[in-house]
Amino acid sequence: MSSTAAHSPPRNFTHPFLDLDGDKLREECGVFGAINAADASAATALGLHALQHRGQEAAGITSFDGTEFYSRRGLGHVAENFSSSEAIGELPGTMAAGHVRYSTTGGSGLRNVQPLYAELASGGFAVAHNGNISNAKSLRADLVGKGSIFQSTxxxxxxIHLVATSRYPTIADRLVDALRLVEGAYALIVMTPDGMIACRDPLGIRPLVMGRMGDAILFASESVAFDVIGAELIREVEPGEMLQVDFAGEIKSVHPFGKANPRPCIFEHVYFSRPDSFFAGHSVYEARKAIGAQLAIESPCEADLIVPVPDSGVPAAIGYAQQSGLPFELGIIRSHYVGRTFIQPSDTARHAGVKRKHNANRGLVAGKRIVLIDDSIVRGTTSSKIVEMMREAGASEVHFRVASPPTAHSCFYGVDTPERSKLLAAQMELEPMREFIKADSLAFISIDGLYRAVGSRGRDKACPQFCDACFTGDYPTSLTDLSMTEQKDAQLPFADPKAA
Incomplete structure (x- = not known):
């Protein structure tokens, strides 16, 4: 690589994993790629900005000008690293790929910021990856034993090392050879001197879409990234599909991994994707409204107001209100000038942290029976503080409705969930959970209801249409890197409630 910008953290950057409660699932990562684009790096930076919600720890872009690869990576947001003409000027060429991340496997730190780059015998090789390889530790140990030297965790x-050690003649065949050894989830954008390769795991767990802007072919984690640069969404990259695009504009599609029943992550509908994206053929916004409507059918409530927990609970709350006939109101106001709530030295300071981000609309909720709508409950700590805040604001009753089933299992496919022992639904049944968050009532949408809301007839237990392991414990791939004890614990329906 000709240049690498190794930035120290921005002055106002606070590590995102110092989240007060770990009470939201962290949104994996986001990838974007452009080939045959006059301003490939600028387009990539804009695309990454639209995907910022998927990863706020770090961002990186690698470009290729036909001769050399260039890279710039930094901790913090896209705008903090790629907003200047000087930054984009360091990344020339008609092909570029970028990545925004939260660390799932490997931890934080600049050496793990993607795209990762290596000089192989065939030339430069850059890869941006959304997902998680569930046998990475086993593969890494084998590679190190054979002499591979790793530069990141x-x-x-x-x-990269599997590609480097493959004996197949072409880079595409070597990538296929490498991925056949991999288990887990991946959406990849790869750059080589011959062009760009985009690939999605055989189950399609992680999302990836293809677009066009003039002569340029684009790839992104979500369709909204195309909207912001004026590009056209062509289609989703199919599960198990590998697309090769060269500098002449030729596109080659192959399915080298055989056929499998796709299982895209259903949490994309619930929370991860931006509401203005399309996922699995459906508008995410409309799907979330349908989830809220189904929740109202399954768990109605006598109340005066429907109040979303902003911002993730808003579309589901609109659907719940429309279905129930109860008024939708902004009973909680969110400050958009406060990031995540961070670890503080005392309970008082932690509670103040929640209030800096969310504040009750006291004049609206006082004396009212309210139904709070949120997308999920992870540890339950933030939920309990929001219920308490509503009571302090004078709400006469506070009911809680959740637009997903109980999150009782950890994800091993690219979502940074807390360990299972810290998931509230893994420790408690429904009534103890209600008591924990101190709500007057608590209900979650059923797994079948969630499936119906996103366009299915219900969950087919023999062949689920989505990856829903965080709700069901039904993991669609092997989990090689987990010990047998860990695998058994990952699939237990409930721990002893007395241990919570």
């Missing part, structure tokens, strides 16, 4: 680097 990211599971993505395993793919």
């Amino acid at each position: 990211s599971d993505t680097e395993v793919i």
Whole structure:
């Protein structure tokens, strides 16, 4: 690589994993790629900005000008690293790929910021990866034993070494050879001197879409990234599909991994994707409204107001209100000038942290029976503080409705969930959970109801249409890196409530 910008953290950057409660699932990562684009790096930076919600720890872009690869990576947001003409000027060429991340495997730190780059015998090789390789530790140990030297602790680097050690003649065949050894989830954008390769795991767990802007072909984690640059969404990259695009504009599609029943992550509908994206053929916004409507059918409530927990609970709350006939009101006001709530030295300071981000609309909720709508409950700590805040504001009753089933299992496919022992639904049945958050009532949408809301007839237990392991414990791939004890614990329906 000709240049690498290794930035120290911005002055106002606070590590996102110092989240007060770990009470939201962290939104995996986001990838974007452009080939045959006059301003490939600028388009990539804009695309990454639209995907910022998927990863706020770090961002990186690698470009290729036909001769050399260039890279710029930094901790913090896209705008903090790629907003200047000087930054984009360091990344020339008609092909570029970018990545925004939260660390799932490998931890934080600049050496793990993607795209990762290596000089192989065939030339430069850059890869941006959304997902998680569930046998990365086993593969890494084998590669190190054979002499591979790793420069990062990211599971993505395993793919690079597998490609480097493959004996197949072409880079595409070597990538296929490498991915056949990999288990887990991946949406990949790869750059080589011959062009760009985009690939999605055989189950399609992680999302990836293809677009066009003039002569340029684009790839992104979500369709909204195309909207912001004026590009056209062509289609989703199919599960197990590998697309090769060269500098002449030729597109080659192959399915080298055989056929499998797709299982895209259903949490994309619930929370991860931006509401203005399309996922699995459906508008995410409309799907979330339908989830809220189904929740109202399954768990109605006598109340005066429907109040969303902003911002993730808003579309579901609109659907719940429309279905129930109860008024939708902004009973909680969110400050958009406060990031995540961070670890503080005392309970008082932690509670103040929640109030800096969310504040009750006291004049609206006082004396009212309210139904709070949120997308999920993870540890339950933030939920309990919001219920308490509503009571302090004078609400006469506070009911809680959740637009997803109980999150009782950890994710091993690229979502940074807390360990299972810290998931509230893994420790408690429904009534103890209600008591924990101190709500007057608590209800979650059923797994079948969630499926119906996103366009299915219900969950087919023999062949689920989505990856829903965080709700059901039904993991669609092997989990090689987990010990047998860990695998058994991951699939237990409930721990002893007395231990919570």
